[in-house]
C-alpha cells in the first residue's frame with residue numbers, strides 16, 4: 263500500500279484568529295504523527311500473520327484495533343484544518359437543512375458549542391444518510407468512538423486539549439467561543455453541495 267503524505271496546512275498561519283502560530287505548528291506536528299502511525303500500521307499489517315488473529319492478543323489483531331485511531335486521527339484533522347479560516351457564511355441550502363433539524367441556526371450553534379463543551383474529542387456537523395438530515399455528533403475516546411455509519415462529515419471541530427492549551431490554557435469556553443467564529447463556511451457549504459442529499 264502506498265504511503266500517505268501529510269498535507270501542508272501552513273497557509274492557515276496568520277489566517278485563523280483563534281490560533282497563534284505556535285498553537286497551529288504544534289497541532290500540525292501532532293497531525294503528522296497520526297499520518298506516520300497510519301503508514302506504520304498499514305505497513306506492518308501487510309506482513310502480519312493472519313493465522314494468529316485472536317481477540318485477546320496477536321500482532322495482526324492489535325494492529326487492526328489501533329488502525330481506526332490513526333486513520334481517524336489523520337482524516338478528522340484534515341477535515342478540521344480544511345474547514346478553518348473564516349470565509350463566507352452558511353449557504354441557504356445548508357441553513358435550510360440545519361433549520362429543519364434544529365429549528366434555527368442559532369439553536370444549532372448552541373448545540374455544537376454544547377458538544378464541544380462535552381467533548382474530550384471532536385464535535386462534528388454531519389449529514390446522516392440513514393435519517394436524511396444534518397445533525398451534530400460527539401466523537402470521543404481515541405478519535406473513533408461516536409462515529410456512526412452512513413454519515414458524511416460537513417464540519418469538524420477539535421476539542422482535544424492539545425488543540426487549544428498553548429493559546430487558552432484551561433479556558434476551554436474561551437476557545438469554543440472563538441473557534442466557532444473561525445469556520446470556513448465556503449468549504450463546509452461545498453461539502454454539503456457535493457454530497458447533494460436533496
Ligand SMILES: [Fe+2]
Nearest residue numbers: 420422424425
Ligand atoms: Fe487535534
